[in-house]
Amino acid sequence: MEGIQQEAEQTELLSRGKRAWAEDTVAGHEAQLAVDGQSDTCWAGAPYYKWWKMDLGGPCHIERIFLRTEAQGEMESYTRYFIEVSDDDLNWSLAAEHTETAAPAPGGLSYPVDLEGRYVRVTLTYCSSGETVRIYDLEAYGRQLSSRQPVIDRRAPRKFAAADYDEASGFARFEADDVEPGTTYAALRSGTEGSWLLYRNVDLSDIGVDQLRGMFGFADLDKSKQVVLEVRLDHLDGECVGELILFKQWKRWSNLAGQLTAAEPEQLSGVRDIYLVLRDVAPGQELLIHWLAFAKGTALPQPQPRAEALPEPAGEYRIYFGNLHSHTGLSDGIGTPDEAYDYARYTAGLDFLAITEHSNLYDHDLDWARSRKWVDIQRTAARKTEEDAFLALYGAETTWYNQFGHMNTYNMDCFINAYEIKYNDIAHYYHTIKQYPDSIQQWNHPWSCGNRHLDGFDPYDPELDEVMHMIEINPIESKELGGLYYYVMALDKGWHVAPVGSQDNHHGQWGTQNTLRTGILVDRLTTADFYDAVRHQRAYFTSALHLSVWFRINGAIMGSRIPRTETADIEVHALYSLPTGHRIVRMELIGEQGQVLHAADHDSDELHCQLTISWPDRYCFVKLYQEDGEFAATAPVWFED
Template identity: 60%
Template sequence: MISNDQSKDLQELVLLSEGKRATAEKQIAGFEAGKAIDGRSDTCWAASPYYKWWKIDLLQTCQINRMTICTSTEIDRYTHYFIEYSQDNLNWQTVAEKMDETVTVSGEEYEVSFKARYIRVTITYCSSGESAQIYDFKVFGQEVDESKFVPSKVSPYKIPATFYDDVRGFSEIEVSDLESGQKDQVLIGGSVDSYIVYRGIDFTKGGVDQLRGHFGFTDSDKSKRITMEVRLDDVHGNKVGEIVLFRQWKAWSILGGQLEHSDSSLLTGVHDVYLIIKESEPSQRLMIHWLAFVRKSALPVAKPRSEAIPAPLDREYKIYFGNLHSHTDFSDGEGVPEHAFDYARYTAGLDFLAITEHSNLYDHYLDWDKSRKWKDIQLMAQKKTEEGAFLALVGAETTWYNQFGHMNTFNLEFFINAYETKYNEISVYYEMIKQYPDSIHQWNHPWSSGNRHLDAFEPYDAEVDEVLHLLEVNPIISKEHGGLYYYVMALDKGWHLSPAGNQDNHHGQWGTANTLRTAVLVDHLTKKDFFDAVRHQRVYFTSALHLKVWFKVNGSIMGSRIKRSETLEFSVKALYGVDTGHRLVKAEIYGEHGRVLHTIHIDSREWEDTFSLPCKERYYFVKIYQDDGEFAVTSPIWIKGE
């Protein structure tokens, strides 16, 4: 509850919400947004899954003194949510939050004191299922006779783009594609040397280092870019930024461009800001909804690389199977993390699942430390992890729309978002991840990375190699060289990588969508052991369910770097963890460039062999087939020295 000394008798307050306009991020047919304010106890707004917002427009500024909300009619159901208010539908402040597990069928009541036109409720969790619901929401207070709302020009407030002081080459238009059922005024333009001026922008004493904006593009071609300069106090004044803008996943995106100058004092205090178009594709036009000048959230201090865990001396490593790439409706998948972890463990029988939402689809995706979704997934993963039985892991998928590709990040406190435009220079991204030696990174689906194909894994960088440990293999989609084309390409260019078998789930079925698995060799199923295995390439791909593989050269397990010797002693063991009805039929030893160096024919459910080969390659790995063509392929063992 939020309490407040009230200056008037609360009994005299007016019900402001009745008959007003309600909208929602999503709604189920028959459970539209307006049913939360229709005064009936048997109707509600509903959306699935939770983490959806509902909003009321009071149509004018009001003094709000009381709010009541009912999210359930069931005595054993509780809901988490937070309530925000706004004057302009751009800048929001949180006024109430419910995060406990109390159940109040009659709802909650909040006595408050603020002025607003808009009030928004975001449902962040429902104990009884995926559906978010509001049965009743009431707002009490008084209408306020105030002049037109004037936006703030103080950092970090969002400024409507149409609140300019001078403009050339841009014009105002009305659009209806920003929010369902809503029309907004935006600027449109983009010809070279056109500009917009905002006078008296207060960067504050703390200063700013990023320009953010809600940008739209009329042409869907992502290669058609617009370059915008940021200058201070004059059209030829100090240049503090150059931002390359292009369409991302959708027509509209919030993008952040870096602001910097050798004289850091320029980015403090009050300035006139000039936004100048310097380069533009003739057919592309830029739309701007709002702008903000901010100091972005600082990244946490890097942790040193964890010390290696010694190998077990008297036994083999154990092998566990899981999926290191999956999504829920917290980005562009289905369902919620809680159910994804449970499905993977209890229905699919996985030992681990990583939820890796697209970083550009989090809330506050330019401020990792403000994202509630990011925090909530981590809390759910902690709740669902039972070390020794199941690991619920969290990563993030950095997603580029400039045809570079996608990468998963693990073991980081934060996520990285390419909507922060400096990261569209891949070298900048790589330089950043080098600073986090304990982090783990995975190249995702190189077969579908657009024209750039992860820049063909070039150039090789030994420092990036220390944190980049995994590359996805998928023979279902990428059939070149039996699914190993990109894996071999990366190995040949010097990268030390493990092949990962993931499902990239966007439609649920976490672990049952297909038979692709990532296998890890660990002594104990703990997060510490798991990440140690990945860092040291004790990982392999398998599409043959439950197939366990131990691969050694000169007594060293897969992922090892061993000294060169004239002859190498190979040891391979393979067996099924459960009886699948399949048999092993062939094993192949691979060297550089995808060459098969040695083939062994098998007809057994369990196989073990040792043999010698001359040492002529920089690396070796093994591929083992079962009778239906599905297979496992291991991490290499690399040979050091000449």
Template identity: 30%
Template sequence: MKKNKSHAAALFAAALAALTVFGAAPAGALNLYYGDIHSHTSFSDGEGIPEEAFDYARTTGKADFWTVSDHLEQLDKRQDLLEGAAPVDEFEHTMKVADEKDDPGKFAAFAGFEWATDVSQGHINVLNAKSIPSVNKTYRLKQFYKWIYDNPDAMMGFNHPAEPDGFRFNNFELVPAIARQVFFCAVTRERDIPYFYNSLDAGWWLAPSGHQDNHSRNWGTHPNGNFTGVYAEELTRESIIEAFRARRFFATNDRASKIMLTGNGQPMGARLTAESATLEIDVANGGGAKISTVSLIGNGGETLEKWTPGSAEFKVSASRAASTGKTLWFVVFAEFDNGRYIMSAPIWLRSEAGI
């Protein structure tokens, strides 16, 4: 059912009130870190144990940060043997191991979980939660959203939205009460990209994240090459979480690449209130690949401008005007001649005239 304009305006206002200010840190004061927020162990449907995952991701995968996020329905406070050792509460053990493996300034370790009980509505990853909910009490998407709302420090996002068919999170219907806590949409494969655009059109304030979604002992070395690149002030849990809250991160399947999009001097993730935005685009690949195309994408997934650099580095400026009564979003998508890609977080632009 289509909603009328007044209802849409009310949703926008409510969501705006629920959100924190994004993009507050100047781009020049930030460092770039690579890692992942979605991987599994034998505590659900993967291999190994959390100790292995964090150690491998750090030493072999060369990740700056890593998250173990086993499936909720397989963690639900049941007691399992830890490969022949004494029984443990799996989520509590994962949190304990993350605390032990966390090394401020060198490696950030996170414990999370993946909600997937109502499979018709998709899979959701959760970070920064100190406990897990009851599977029976959060079986439906609406129930799970309520749990997120009741746990305001918890952060969540939409996993692999294009696979399998039908995983659409109630068609990305905006829930303003939890908008501040919903921070990513996974872009694990190119077929996920249209759904990321759909989520932005629905009104969510999200950035794209690259997930390896490991189910084997290849944390950080998965063949898909996916990483999330985060611009943070320092390599600590607190700083990475701040960057997630600011939507200051990007998705790529080429670790040698990087991207920055700024709007009126504010880094990607920023929500601007102005009559126009000067967008500065900076894409680079340090692994030998050349940049084939750089596209500026806007509402509806429309390609607004496109460039064909053919070089390892590319910088360009673009100006876009605001639209009265409508919030605009801008994303940069770049492809490399090795078949890999990178996608920025959005810049949002809203006219001073408002809605």
């Protein structure tokens, strides 16, 4: 009993008044207010999935953490979160996680902890009362440890500070104040070819290291100014096991991963001396480095076989409208997935919404299997889906900043992040997604993809064509190039894709930001029916609200591939599924190179057209105009020899 009392006496409140900072702060609710000892003050940030940090000032043995995220007396709302502890502000150990979906006990929650560290981080992952998360009180209890020289630990896959080198030439230390809000870090910089860093006794262990990871920054924000960093073993001129072509991504600082390969696998194991050498630096550029790590890349999941096609309905296909490209505050938008799905369904009246966060902005962006955001979006989508009423879909936007473009992936169990440098080789990326025959791929906004424009859809690849299903149209952002220009270009090069209308929401208004929509033709509004429609290109673009279009050739619905015939019997039926007061004023049948094969003026809120054409092109699709210039463009019917 006496020993227990002595231990209790040694336990002290470690957190009161310690320095705190946060990823986001609502004005008047600064991070420091979470540790000021006042019950009516709090830190607040928005939307949820924001972190809050505290520096205890020195090494401590933490034995208990108390956390209160709701105001005293507030009984209805609840917050989910996890708490981590670190000794270096780089490597974090989980101390506690709160995943309950019911209001917590009054007065907060207390967690037993048995960890040594200097830093405490809380990441708040959900708040039932809205997007703003709060910490009213955080108290860390334990014992301060005697001051000691930090031990540099370079065991894979731990991160270590780049500034903790053993020898260097051409690199200089500096204090980086833009790595994350509220603090500064020691970092390195060099713009001189031939500069090098030496890290002795790096323990590559036996985990199968195949990546060098790091937080890299760039003095010049011009993405074209690249740096080539070599990874060499044991000597400055030793075996080169990695070549990282680095360039500025979305922001100055990014977590990037480059592939490592050695002539013999055992060379990337055990304890080695590692040299990092700047082989090539664009004029005026400087490479900045905050931390480094040697790791094993996370494998992608096993592919699923392509689902069997669903039978055609006994009657006509039903048409539903939605948006297949949107963002929330979990990447670079605003709001939360809950808010987005509810807004799309109940305010905008959409039948489906896909949230497609940027793959480089997920937590654990280099390890998809560890991402809580990825799991939470899937859970939210499952909770918000009500088949035959509303589909809450999800995907990821693979995002390149090397002027290639962006692509959405759907129906995959993972996301692919181009911050893994191997995916900046587009042929390698395409080879990867071809391994997933059940996946759905979409070319996003080719009109704004920089100099490369998705490589002009070259070269045509019949295997890739099996998973490439959609391409975006947006005449609002670009009247000329955002119209049919890239759609027709892709069709002429042989791709079997359907045009879709997406809002790419970054400022909320999911479904009301503009009138762009995707129409899908299905028997029922279910997830299985939806993906079946997209796989078979039964989808179309419309900026004319509620305009339902059925287009057939020789009885085959849009998206079909049929044998070539000397004549083609065309049927087009269109009507507004809800009264809009608008009229259909023109119908065009469009073939290769965007040539109009047939046109007819019209003036009604319904259209029923039948015609026969001779020797049709390799494909034909329909474009319908509304009197105000808004239009719908269908997927083609393709003719095959």
